[in-house]
Amino acid sequence: MEKRTINPWTWQKERSYHQAVEVKNPEGTLYVSGQTAIDDEGISSDADMKTQLELALKNLEKVIEEAGYDCKNIVRLNIYTTSTEALWPHFNILQEWVEKQGMEQALTLLEVVSLFETLTVELEATVVK
Structure with a gap:
């Protein structure tokens, strides 16, 4: 797999993402459903945003x-x-998690009216190999 990032500007670096990511010759692509602060028993968290983000x-x-x-x-x-x-x-x-993983990803942040039950944050990803 070959990966190339595209950044016409430099300001996005402070925000831990790239404007675009090109992938050539991937071995596989994984589309991950939105992951939230739901525990192993399927119970949605009602904790604060920080705790929910960490679990997500x-x-x-x-x-x-x-x-x-x-x-x-x-x-x-x-x-x-x-x-x-x-x-x-x-x-x-x-941002620290992105850095720790060594990620170079495009990123979108959206505020929505609601998520499932008591959830406040959801992370959806595309991963290549």
Whole structure:
């Protein structure tokens, strides 16, 4: 697999993403459903945004690794949240996770009216091999 990032500007680097990611000759592509703060028994969290973000990241990692892929090869990450205002103070958690994984991904952040039950953040990813 060959991966190339496209950035006509430099400002997005501070926000931990790239404007575009091109992938050539992938061995496989994994489309991961939105991962949230749901525990192993299927119970939705009613915790604060920080706690939900941390659990959503763990769940995302778990699905990707179970599929035999690597988080460093996430090429697209979509973040859905019920409150960007509540997410911003904890955005560094996501940025540190991206850096730790060595990711180079395109990213979209959307504020939505609601998510399933009591959930406040959801992470959807495309991963290549």
